[in-house]
Amino acid sequence: MKRDDPYVMLAMLVRQEQLLQFDAFDSDIALEIGLRLVRAARAADEAITVDITRHDQRLFHHAMNGTPADHAHWIWRKSNLVKRSGHSSCYVHTQVTMGGGAIHAIPTLDARRFAALGGAFPLTLRGSGVVGAITVAGLPGGEDHALVVRVLRDYLRIDESL
Numbered sequence: 001m002k003r004d005d006p007y008v009m010l011a012m013l014v015r016q017e018q019l020l021q022f023d024a025f026d027s028d029i030a031l032e033i034g035l036r037l038v039r040a041a042r043a044a045d046e047a048i049t050v051d052i053t054r055h056d057q058r059l060f061h062h063a064m065n066g067t068p069a070d071h072a073h074w075i076w077r078k079s080n081l082v083k084r085s086g087h088s089s090c091y092v093h094t095q096v097t098m099g100g101g102a103i104h105a106i107p108t109l110d111a112r113r114f115a116a117l118g119g120a121f122p123l124t125l126r127g128s129g130v131v132g133a134i135t136v137a138g139l140p141g142g143e144d145h146a147l148v149v150r151v152l153r154d155y156l157r158i159d160e161s162l
Contacts, residue, residue: 006098013091016162020152021124025131027059034060036151037136048138048147051075054123054131064138071137077115079133082122084109086130090118090145119144121152 022029030052041048041064049071052060063071078089085092093116109116118141123132134152136144149162 006094009094010091010098012162013088013094015160016149017088017091017122017124019158019160019162020121020149020156021126022156023126025054025123025125030054030059033134033151033155034062036155037134037147038062038064040147040151041138046139048136048144049075051079051133051135052123053079053133053135056132059132067138074115074117074137075120075135077113078117078120078137079135081109081114081116082120082130082133082135084114086122088118088122088145089116089120090141092116093118093141117141117144118146119148121145121148 034050034052037048037050047064047066049063049067050060051058051072063069081089081092087095096116119137119139120133120135122130123134124130134148136148138144139147152158153162
């Protein structure tokens, strides 16, 4: 199977969600992860907006210089999708496009409230499930997703290739 095969992609996205989980998550961890995301974007000469929420409480939010105000709306829509589905917004995007659907016209989901574009990743506590979202906006969706995964993988010290 090829890595660009959508079924392989879905399996990889599920594996990311299984591995990139926390035993505990508080404001200090949110700050550390948020700052790591910002530093990674700066190192790549990119400008992003980062948002981390737990139980609908915003623990971290930063809009880098040069980012537009509408990133906040994209973050809200992408993180709503994580809360609704329990999966990353990239997973839902891949699943919908595999079925021949349009990411802006998912049945039962109001496109004004949900965005099936990469960049929102479920904040999952082992034993509790999804409790929030770590969301990035500013890059193409797949790159937003990859940035979050890369930072979480480093923070959680996951050696497995994701």
